[in-house]
Amino acid sequence: MWKAYGKHLAKRGIFLFLTLVIATYATIVIANLGGYVDGILRRQIEFEVSQYLARSPTFRELSPEEQEARRRELIEEYIKAAGLDKPFIQRSFIYLWRALTLNLGRAMHLRSASGSSKVYDIILERLPWSMLLFTTGTIIEAVIGILLGVNMAKRALSKFDRAMIVASIISYTAPPWFYGILAILLFSFQLGLFPPGGLVSRPHESWTTFLPDLLHHLALPLMVWVLSFFGYWAYITRNLVLETLHQDYVMAARAKGLPERVVMRRYVLRPAAPPIVTMIALALIASWMGAIITEAVFGWPGLGSLYNDAVWSMDAPVLIGLTVMYAYLLVLTVFILDIIYGILDPRVRTVGA
Structure with missing residues (x-):
């Protein structure tokens, strides 16, 4: 009886996991209607690039035109790394994987008491x-x-x-x-x-x-x-x-x-x-x-x-x-x-x- 019930639990576990995946994917798709989440990620990338370049001594030695070119180059690299250059379906599955692995990204406005912007x-x-x-x-x-x-x-x-x-x-x-x-x-x-x-x-x-x-x-x-x-x-x-x-x-x-x-x-x-x-x-x-x-x-x-x-x-x-x-x-x-x-x-x- 316990062996058969173990098989039942295994099927039940698979069903519950699929339910979790579908619910999470639906949440991500609804939240990203109109590219809302994509826009948030793009703004975060631009902010992180600006912060990184502001601390770079070599960047300050460049001319304004070279600085802008370098900034745009880094933003494009970060966008590709985040998968934002891919079609909507591919992006949504990337977001799904990150959510299921609890890589929840960064908050837009809220911060922890220690100053962290990581949602986790x-x-x-x-x-x-x-x-x-x-x-x-x-x-x-x-x-x-x-x-x-x-x-x-x-x-x-x-x-x-x-x-x-x-x-x-x-x-x-x-x-x-x-x-x-x-x-x-x-x-x-x-x-x-x-x-x-x-x-x-x-x-x-x-x-x-x-x-x-x-x-x-x-x-x-x-x-x-x-x-x-x-x-x-x-x-x-x-x-x-x-x-x-x-x-x-x-x-x-x-x-x-x-x-x-x-x-x-x-x-x-x-x-x-x-x-x-x-x-x-x-x-x-x-x-x-x-x-x-x-x-x-x-x-x-x-x-x-x-x-x-x-x-x-x-x-x-x-x-x-x-x-x-x-x-x-x-x-x-x-x-x-x-x-x-x-x-x-x-x-x-x-x-x-």
Whole structure:
């Protein structure tokens, strides 16, 4: 069975890779309509050539006519090296290869804190801060929500269950940025317990002062994020577990006299695990890409704010880079989910085989 399921996973992997290639190619073609990306690359080449020649002692010794000729000669060489002299189809496949190998080019306007214009550097600089806030928040809210959901299902229709259903609905009815504004007004401006936003209050020379300041700034947006989504996890988990509790095999296990702990672990939680794992995986991917409005409210320098900056500055290379990175994460996660499904649920292995 495992051998046949391995073949299924191999086919699935090929299909997902082709999906990634098609999605990336479509993004590149759409972004380059009217030669927009080509024009960006040409301007970057002209800028790099000008910068290079300005530092060249021999170039300054040339006459103005010779300087212009040398400049044009170098620009043509760079254009050929970049493939910009080739037809549109060939150029688009060159761009596709660079995107798939994460050679994402240079940003038009945005820069990293170190001054780099490479899109890869800019994204990697912001990614850890998105993961620190949103991935940590997603893990905490999932753990709290799943534990609450299981207990709600075990005590269905009790006062506890009804109270938690109301709390769950209140939790995910409003978006996190709405709770964020209320939290800033109360805990920052009224009580003065937390800073209203940002990563740190001031530059730090050592981790011993940087880390406490960072955690102090992280606390409020993290609490808001968890508050906004734990109810979603609790309510969905409750319904999944409650549905499983009424299955015939669960009743048969109880009729055999198995301990409730064994029944819950083996006959209830394990069959309910695949959809919960899917939710966790997709939520983690979303968390890596940040949240545009929430980051704007708290002044958090993650990928959400980077996406917002790229849109407002019309920085196409950064937008394409973010799209490609997200596509990679999505495809990789879906493939890992297929493997986890086969481990958790034998029925999936049978169908796949």
